Amino acid sequence: MGRIITRLTSGRGSGPGANLLEAGTTIEPFSADTTDGRTVFSKDYNGRILVAFFLENCPPCKDAVPQFADSAQRNTSDMRYLSVISCEGKNSLSADTQAHIALLEGSTEVFLESPGGPIHNSFRTQSFPSFYLLTSKGGLWMIEQTFASVQSVDMTSDTDTRGEKAVR
Known part of the structure; x- marks a missing residue:
């Protein structure tokens, strides 16, 4: 059975009018291989x-990767x-992407996918x-497209810092 998005905060992403999921959208089951060879x-x-999607050679992604990795490394919760x-x-990764993988591995599970991957x-x-x-x-929340917005959410509470109640 898929999981359901229960709260959505719209964001800008890769451009104005970027398609974002609507509350109530079902997330389909998937299987994929991590960069260390495990199938999950x-x-x-x-x-x-917390799932982050980054695009190779994307300037906002380049800025967000170190913040995401730092947050994962400092994570003391489960x-x-x-x-x-x-x-x-996967065989022609940019130097930036290779550096991002090295930064993210160890504190996050890393997946490389072409657009349209699982x-x-x-x-x-x-x-x-x-x-x-x-x-x-x-339940699945979609957080703003900036990592600063992710950091504003108390991930241990049923209410984020904007006072919005999470549907669980």
């Missing part, structure tokens, strides 16, 4: 998960961090960077 399945993820990097080919399709990602918080009850 969406059904294996329980609890709170939250898991997933990094999905959209790239055209995780991208499951989340219907068309806007970069994008950050999603999967709650412990299986």
